Amino acid sequence: xxxxxxxxxxxxxxxxxxxxxLHSRFPAALAEVLFQPLVLxxxxxxxxxxxxxxxxxTGGQKAVEDKLASExxxxxxxxxxxxxxxxAANCSEVLVLSCERPLLSSKLLKExxxxxxxxxxxxxxxxVDEEQPCGITWITKEAFLRIMECGEQVDLYHxxxxxxxxxxxxxxxAVKQTEQLRSVNSRRDLLELNKLASDMMADRLMEQGVSFTxxxxxxxxxxxxxxxxxxxxxxxQLKGDVTIGECCQIGPNTxxxxxxxxxxxxxxxxLIEQSEVGNGVRLGPNSxxxxxxxxxxxxxxxxxxxxxxxxxxxxxxxxxxxxxxDSDFGSHVxxxxxxxxxxxxxxxxxRCTVGDNAFIGCNTNLVAPVTVKDxxxxxxxxxxxxxxxxxxxxxxxxxxxxKEDWAVKHRERYKK
Numbered sequence: 001x002x003x004x005x006x007x008x009x010x011x012x013x014x015x016x017x018x019x020x021x022l023h024s025r026f027p028a029a030l031a032e033v034l035f036q037p038l039v040l041x042x043x044x045x046x047x048x049x050x051x052x053x054x055x056x057x058t059g060g061q062k063a064v065e066d067k068l069a070s071e072x073x074x075x076x077x078x079x080x081x082x083x084x085x086x087x088a089a090n091c092s093e094v095l096v097l098s099c100e101r102p103l104l105s106s107k108l109l110k111e112x113x114x115x116x117x118x119x120x121x122x123x124x125x126x127x128v129d130e131e132q133p134c135g136i137t138w139i140t141k142e143a144f145l146r147i148m149e150c151g152e153q154v155d156l157y158h159x160x161x162x163x164x165x166x167x168x169x170x171x172x173x174a175v176k177q178t179e180q181l182r183s184v185n186s187r188r189d190l191l192e193l194n195k196l197a198s199d200m201m202a203d204r205l206m207e208q209g210v211s212f213t214x215x216x217x218x219x220x221x222x223x224x225x226x227x228x229x230x231x232x233x234x235x236x237q238l239k240g241d242v243t244i245g246e247c248c249q250i251g252p253n254t255x256x257x258x259x260x261x262x263x264x265x266x267x268x269x270x271l272i273e274q275s276e277v278g279n280g281v282r283l284g285p286n287s288x289x290x291x292x293x294x295x296x297x298x299x300x301x302x303x304x305x306x307x308x309x310x311x312x313x314x315x316x317x318x319x320x321x322x323x324x325x326d327s328d329f330g331s332h333v334x335x336x337x338x339x340x341x342x343x344x345x346x347x348x349x350x351r352c353t354v355g356d357n358a359f360i361g362c363n364t365n366l367v368a369p370v371t372v373k374d375x376x377x378x379x380x381x382x383x384x385x386x387x388x389x390x391x392x393x394x395x396x397x398x399x400x401x402x403k404e405d406w407a408v409k410h411r412e413r414y415k416k
Contacts, residue, residue, distance in 0.1 A: 009053075009113070010091040011046040012082050013073075014098040014135070014156055015039045016059025022187060027061045031184055033102045033193050034201065035221050035239040037067055038184060041102040044222065049106035049113075051095065055085040057156065079156060083148035086141055094144045096159045098135040100183040102193055103200070108180055112173045113138055124170040126160035129181045133160055133172075143168050194219070205232075217253075227263065245279065254284070262297065275307075278314075296331070310341075313356065326368065327352040336362035336380065343368045355390070 015029035029039040055074040116125035123143040209228030217235040233251030245263035262279035274291035290308035302319040313331035355374035382396035
């Protein structure tokens with residue numbers, strides 16, 4: 001993605017509206033398109049242009065400020081705070097824009113900026129759509145600070161009109177790509193913008209060598225990165241910061257959120273949250289990686305497996321019907337059907353550790369904290385509470401007793 005270098009400019013993003021026009025109790029800036037709040041779409045757009053010094057006017061809405069906490073932007077709670085930001089910023093001009101247009105591109109901002117720069121004697125350039133201002137304005141720092149002398153009375157959403165009221169000359173820049181200026185004024189707008197943005201993301205990825213077997217139900221975050229020759233199937237959703245390597249098969253019916261996936265990995269009908277998946281991994285169908293799970297290269301996870309806050313070493317296999325929580329498994333471990341890491345005693349959680357080349361038999365309970373050392377086996381149906389030495393076989397179950405003809409007497413008793 002092209003990034004322009006515009007370091008002598010700063011941006012002020014207006015995100016202080018409530019959600020009443022969307023019939024929502026949440027701030028309008030947190031309405032999501034492709035799982036990303038509108039305010040982050042605008043932050044990303046400014047950064048793609050190379051603007052590093054960004055201030056967001058939140059109106060004191062804590063939910064918006066919490067969402068921006070890890071973004072490295074400045075926060076202005078009141079209109080007057082934006083003047084303090086601009087005065088302290090190392091910039092000659094300021095970009096003022098609202099956060100209601102998720103399809104806005106850095107290319108359009110750059111074109112307007114270049115037009116504004118050519119007419120350097122005109123201090124204000126505002127973008128217009130069909131002769132109507134659209135709330136995006138380039139303004140010199142000097143003019144901005146002059147206008148801001150009125151403090152809280154300034155309407156930043158109509159900064160161009162404020163400039164004219166203060167006798168500054170304003171130039172209009174007519175936008176031809178009007179689709180980029182579509183704003184969110186209703187729930188219907190959100191639905192339609194999700195469709196438009198989804199098509200835009202799919203087109204971008206196809207240009208980078210990614211294939212889609214179908215776009216039905218496919219939604220891809222604008223922050224997702226996917227390697228060439230990867231195939232994405234119907235019903236796949238990539239949410240937040242997702243990185244997927246090359247030559248993968250993703251989906252159908254898979255959700256990946258804030259996670260990284262290596263090369264040549266196959267994921268079928270799974271939910272993956274805040275986890276790391278290596279190269280050549282096979283995952284699913286119908287399995288769940290909860291946060292802080294790490295699968296090393298060539299791990300195999302089969303049907304109905306849940307992994308949480310655990311690491312599985314290279315080429316470890318967990319075929320089906322198993323829960324691995326708060327555990328560290330080595331490489332080349334075979335985990336049988338129905339294995340459970342018993343990690344919670346009702347008050348605290350503890351970890352299980354399994355060494356390389358171990359074999360965990362079907363229906364084994366590993367009661368944490370417990371260690372199974374390299375090369376050890378556990379017998380099927382065992383509940384392991386003590387350390388299993390290297391290369392040992394642990395049997396933790398009652399010896400079988402057969403009662404001859406018990407079933408005959410049992411049936412006869414119930415027949416009577």
